Amino acid sequence: MNIGYVREKVINDEYFYSRHGDIERQNDNLSVLDVAEAMLTGRVLEEYKDIGRGESCLIVGFTNSGKPVHVVCGLNENSLVIITVYIPGPPKFKNPYERG
Numbered sequence: 001m002n003i004g005y006v007r008e009k010v011i012n013d014e015y016f017y018s019r020h021g022d023i024e025r026q027n028d029n030l031s032v033l034d035v036a037e038a039m040l041t042g043r044v045l046e047e048y049k050d051i052g053r054g055e056s057c058l059i060v061g062f063t064n065s066g067k068p069v070h071v072v073c074g075l076n077e078n079s080l081v082i083i084t085v086y087i088p089g090p091p092k093f094k095n096p097y098e099r100g
Contacts, residue, residue: 001057003044006073006080010039015073015080025085030069035085038062038069045070045097056083060096068096 009015017025025035042061049055056074063069070093072083091100 001044001047001055001073001075003042003059006039006042006044006057006059009080010036014078015082016076017082018084021072021082021084025082028085028087030063030067030085030087034063034067035069035071035082037064039071039073042069042071060088062096070096 025032038061039059040061042059044057045060046058047055048057054075056072059071059073061069061071068088069085070088071085073080074083075081088096094100
């Protein structure tokens with residue numbers, strides 16, 4: 001999965017949140033627009049092979065206000081599914097780009 005594909009899906013509104021992804025978005029007080037901004041300006045940080053649920057990736061991006069956001073997304077037929085969303089921080093991440 002590449003960032004161009006992700007951006008195309010976001011621009012064309014061909015994506016949706018899993019239940020877990022939407023709960024996590026709300027838990028970190030991120031708006032739907034915040035997440036879209038991060039996906040449109042971000043880059044793929046990690047790619048995950050298909051191990052039974054399909055191919056997925058971790059995107060790191062920033063909101064227009066500069067807040068870092070991680071988005072894990074995968075494929076679901078012709079749509080992009082947002083699996084989880086969170087603001088990266090210690091102990092799992094030293095910074096938005098490095099694991100802790």
